[in-house]
Amino acid sequence: xxxxxxxxxxxxxxxxMAEYWQKKPLLIxxxxxxxxxxxxPDELAGLACETEVPSRLIQFDPAQAQExxxxxxxxxxxxxDDFSALPPQHWTLLVQGLNHxxxxxxxxxxHFNFIPTARLDDVMASYAPTGGGVGPHxxxxxxxxxxxxxxxxxSISQQDDLRLIPDAPLRIxxxxxxxxxxxxxxxxxxYLPPSVAHWGVSEDDDxxxxxxxxxxxxxxELAVEFLDACRQESLPDELYQDPxxxxxxDAAQIDQAMVGRVSGMLQRLTWQPEALGPFLARYFTEPKxxxxxxxxxxxxxxxxxxxxxxxxxxxxxxxxxxxxxxxxFINGEIVHVSxxxxxxxxxxxxxxxxxKSLFKAGSDTHLMPWLRExxxxxxxxxxxx
Numbered sequence: 001x002x003x004x005x006x007x008x009x010x011x012x013x014x015x016x017m018a019e020y021w022q023k024k025p026l027l028i029x030x031x032x033x034x035x036x037x038x039x040x041p042d043e044l045a046g047l048a049c050e051t052e053v054p055s056r057l058i059q060f061d062p063a064q065a066q067e068x069x070x071x072x073x074x075x076x077x078x079x080x081d082d083f084s085a086l087p088p089q090h091w092t093l094l095v096q097g098l099n100h101x102x103x104x105x106x107x108x109x110x111h112f113n114f115i116p117t118a119r120l121d122d123v124m125a126s127y128a129p130t131g132g133g134v135g136p137h138x139x140x141x142x143x144x145x146x147x148x149x150x151x152x153x154x155s156i157s158q159q160d161d162l163r164l165i166p167d168a169p170l171r172i173x174x175x176x177x178x179x180x181x182x183x184x185x186x187x188x189x190x191y192l193p194p195s196v197a198h199w200g201v202s203e204d205d206d207x208x209x210x211x212x213x214x215x216x217x218x219x220x221e222l223a224v225e226f227l228d229a230c231r232q233e234s235l236p237d238e239l240y241q242d243p244x245x246x247x248x249x250d251a252a253q254i255d256q257a258m259v260g261r262v263s264g265m266l267q268r269l270t271w272q273p274e275a276l277g278p279f280l281a282r283y284f285t286e287p288k289x290x291x292x293x294x295x296x297x298x299x300x301x302x303x304x305x306x307x308x309x310x311x312x313x314x315x316x317x318x319x320x321x322x323x324x325x326x327x328x329f330i331n332g333e334i335v336h337v338s339x340x341x342x343x344x345x346x347x348x349x350x351x352x353x354x355x356k357s358l359f360k361a362g363s364d365t366h367l368m369p370w371l372r373e374x375x376x377x378x379x380x381x382x383x384x385x
Contacts, residue, residue: 001114007031007189013114022142022193025156027182031189032111037148037208038104041127044208045083047095048076054290057082058134058170059091071135073169092132092202098123098210100291100318105210106352112144112212113350118284118322121213128152128202128209136176136199138162142214144191145200147184150207154190155181157197173197184209222283229279230271238265277324278334285320286332293318293331293378304372309360312383313371314353319379321349331379341367353383 001014008016009028020026039047048055055076064070074082098105105123112120121141126134136155145154155178165174176197183203184190192198194216200209242261287293293316299307315321321330328335328345335345344367348354374380 006033007111017114020191020193024193025180025196026191028189028191030187031146032187035146035148035187037186038098038102038108038210039125039208041206041208044093044095044125044127045078047098047101048078048093049080051077052290052292053077053101054096056094057086057091058094058132059086060131060133060135062090062131069165069168071165071168071170071172089129090131092126092128092134094124094126094134096122096124097288097290098125103317106317108146108210109212115214117320117349118280119214119216121215124211124213126209126211128207129205130202130207132207133199133201135168135170135172136197137171137173138195138197139192139213140194140218141216142191142193144189144212145184146189146210146212147186148208148210149186150205151183151185151203152200152207152209153181153183153203155199155201156190156192159197162197217283225283226276226279229282230269230275238268240265278327278329281322281324281327281329282332282334285322285329287318287320291318295378296375296381298376299372301369301372304375305368307382308368308371309356312354312356312359313348313375313380314383315348315380316378319352321352323349330374335370337370338366341370356383 002012004010004012005016007028009026009031011019016026047053048057053076055078057074057076057078059072059074061070061072099109099122100106105125108123109120119142136157155176157177157179159175159177159179161173161175161177163174165172176199178199182188182190240261242258248255319331321328323329323346326339326342328337328342328349337345344354344358347358371380375382
């Protein structure tokens with residue numbers, strides 16, 4: 001935490017978190033020296049043609065800009081005809097969840113391992129020819145905007161006017177006033193905390209930008225999910241009671257006495273703060289709705305053990321794994337293994353793989369049945385030998 005990083009403009013992670021995280025933007029020239037990108041435009045377009053990959057095409061007609069219109073959004077998957085029909089300028093292709101699809105995108109996240117994995121949303125890639133962008137907007141999450149191929153001009157503003165263009169298919173600010181501007185080239189990066197208005201426009205053809213987003217769940221979302229988890233696991237099924245109910249003249253009225261009784265019931269639905277730890281571990285590892293795991297071929301425990309000792313294992317790109325006070329969770333499920341496995345599980349959660357040397361050391365007997373179970377459902381795979 002005290003090592004100065006090129007990624008953070010020469011700051012240590014501790015300095016960056018104290019001075020910039022969720023506070024103010026930071027422009028970083030040459031954040032990743034030599035970085036040219038993760039994919040070609042054709043490879044990104046190919047991913048956008050796959051059914052289970054979330055993608056969008058955003059087009060803009062500058063001729064309608066004065067009327068606050070001209071924006072069009074099309075959801076993927078796409079095919080070749082969709083791309084061949086596009087104009088030469090003013091459009092953007094977005095592909096989300098790149099870290100679930102491309103090993104290099106997952107590896108890119110290693111640069112940001114000073115930020116809790118629970119906060120990670122995904123890596124999104126955007127391709128745009130000249131003039132392409134998604135309009136001026138604000139995000140509700142922290143984002144690192146890393147430039148790959150081409151150049152993109154970023155304009156930012158910390159304005160209070162957050163009015164949106166009415167009826168637009170995107171949440172586009174209607175009165176954006178730029179306060180600072182930079183042109184980012186390959187390897188440059190811009191960090192933006194939540195609620196900073198920004199607008200990125202491609203300066204040339206074949207512009208590729210990678211957005212590393214860290215989500216900040218809304219209090220309402222967390223409350224709804226937590227109460228639902230409590231309902232399923234621990235809240236008592238107390239029935240509404242009114243043994244002293246008196247006859248009423250207005251049967252259609254909800255009276256104050258009923259409100260008081262229900263208020264009392266809700267106040268008895270209490271929980272300990274410790275209950276939030278397991279909830280958050282499940283919540284932040286729960287796969288997104290588009291995630292699908294492919295089961296691996298069946299192997300007996302003996303054959304699987306031999307294979308692991310020869311090659312090691314790696315988490316699937318879509319798998320999320322976190323821990324809380326000695327309890328481990330994977331893809332929304334708690335891990336049921338002995339306490340002796342904690343050290344190895346911690347390595348798996350943080351490094352996303354276990355080398356074969358760990359198993360040759362003989363520290364695998366108690367863990368191997370669980371690893372096989374995760375392998376069979378596709379949560380992890382045998383590493384390449």
